[in-house]
Amino acid sequence: MAKNYFFCYDKRLADFLRYEKNIEYITKAYADRTLKKFYLFSVTDELNQAIKEYHASVKSGKKVTENTLV
Numbered sequence: 001m002a003k004n005y006f007f008c009y010d011k012r013l014a015d016f017l018r019y020e021k022n023i024e025y026i027t028k029a030y031a032d033r034t035l036k037k038f039y040l041f042s043v044t045d046e047l048n049q050a051i052k053e054y055h056a057s058v059k060s061g062k063k064v065t066e067n068t069l070v
Contacts (some may be wrong), residue, residue: 004043006051013054014039021050 008014008025017023017039023046025039041047 006041006043006047008039008041009036011037011039013051016054017041017047017050021046023047023050 005026008017009031014025014028018025023041023044025041028037028039030037
């Protein structure tokens with residue numbers, strides 16, 4: 001069975017997942033070609049729901065900060 005991973009290059013989203021939703025990443029690293037930092041998460045239903053919630057809040061104009069969803 002293949003394991004699915006979510007590579008997150010958005011620090012605000014990664015912080016939202018960690019601090020607001022208590023979803024821990026597997027590791028953080030830098031992409032070889034771009035040297036951009038990314039956070040690696042296991043794909044779960046909880047992760048998918050949290051990402052949808054984050055994008056809905058951003059789309060609706062609500063401000064998402066590191067520790068608070070306003």
